[in-house]
Amino acid sequence: MQLVALVTGGSRGIGRAIAEALAGRGAAVAVVARGEEAVKRAAAELADRFGVRSLGIRADLALAADCAAAVARCSAELGPPSVLVHNAGTAPSARLEDSDDAMLDEVLDLHVRAAFRLVRAALPGLRAAKAGTVVLLGSTAGLRGYPFTAAYTAAKHGMVGFARALAAEWAREPALRAFVVCPGFVDTDITRDAARAVAARGRKSAEELLSAFAAQNRIGRLHRPDEVADAVVRLVFDRPPGTVLDLDSPHPTLSP
Ligand SMILES: NC(=O)c1ccc[n+]([C@@H]2O[C@H](COP(=O)([O-])OP(=O)(O)OC[C@H]3O[C@@H](n4cnc5c(N)ncnc54)[C@H](OP(=O)(O)O)[C@@H]3O)[C@@H](O)[C@H]2O)c1
Structure with missing residues (x-):
């Protein structure tokens, strides 16, 4: 059966590299982002280059309804995703005293809340796939502190914690795996x-x-986007033990 992958933020940058790498391994890929033209173009290019089924879905993943709608549309048009990559993100920077609630909401909504909502919406399909994989894009900002990015750093620590919680909750369900990939600056x-x-x-x-x-x-x-994409593809296809992948290491290894 053809693997179906939903890649958020797949219109450019790291997400685009991940969408290409998964399509290169034969997956049908749904690309999700806010820019309508960009998602359509990315999906068309995946179909042309790799001969796979693809779909561009316009969605603002900071909104709960758009998270559910994106999974529903992928399920209806390509099939329920057995691979969910939540990569869409923004990284606002400011001193703490200049970081307002709107900035905090922006990163918590798009990184953490969207991760919860997307995984919940995709869970029946991930479970039914017998090899359902969730990959979250964390960051070394989810593993250590950086100045002038308190909101982003807190959100990325949230992504790492969420992935660990999923891994613990699914420990007795080998069909379900959760990973969080943590690059440094890309x-x-x-x-x-x-x-x-x-x-x-x-x-x-x-x-x-x-x-x-x-x-x-x-x-x-x-880091180069294709290096992050290679790591994601290895997690999806090899499903090695562990949850957190610190890519900013000469020999990246998975830790619990
Ligand atoms: N670049 C780095 O140094 C670095 C390091 C560590 C981790 N990361 C993480 O890697 C991920 C990808 O980053 P990147 O560097 O590839 O960024 P990027 O090149 O700016 O791409 C971001 C992607 O997310 C989409 N996006 C942004 N806001 C969205 C929203 N509200 N709803 C739906 N889609 C949205 C963008 O499309 P639209 O704008 O059209 O929506 C775009 O496709 C992020 O989670 C980031 O935190 C990046």
Whole structure:
């Protein structure tokens, strides 16, 4: 039976690389994001390049109704997802005193609440698939603290905690697996936008800031989206033991 994957934030960046890697392994892929044209284009390109069934779904995953609707539409048009990758995200940065409730809501809604809602909506299909896999995009900001990103860091710690809770709850159900993948800074729009935003307020150029971000990664450089995608594909197909994958390590290993 063909694997059906739902990839949130699959229109660009890491999610796009994950959608391509899964399609490259023959999965039917639903790509979900807010930009209607972008999801349609991404889905069409997956079908052209990899010859798989694909679907673009426009949804604002900060909204509860859109989370449920995205899973329902994927189930109706491609089949119930047996792989759910919740990757969509934003990473606002500000000092704590400038971080308001709207910023906190933005990241909690999109990262943590959407993860709960998507997994709950997809659970009957994941269970029925006999090999249902949930992969959440965490971050090293879910494993350690960074300055000027308190809301994001709290939300990413929430993603790691949610994945661990799922793994514990499903410990006696080998059909269901949950993972959270934690890269450091990755070379995508989020990172480049952050460098430009900080450069506009400070003394360093965007390029200098990108180098500084890269230096904060333990691997000493920015991760590439395809490296994150390779890790996700290994989790989906090999289903190794463990839950939390710290990618910012020379030898990434899964821990409970
Ligand atoms: N880049 C990094 O350095 C880094 C490091 C660690 C972890 N991560 C995590 O990796 C994930 C992907 O990041 P990225 O760097 O690939 O970001 P990106 O290039 O900015 O892509 C973000 C994706 O999420 C979608 N999205 C954003 N808000 C959405 C919403 N409300 N509803 C539905 N879709 C939404 C975007 O499409 P639309 O804008 O059209 O909705 C886009 O497809 C995020 O969870 C991020 O926190 C990134």
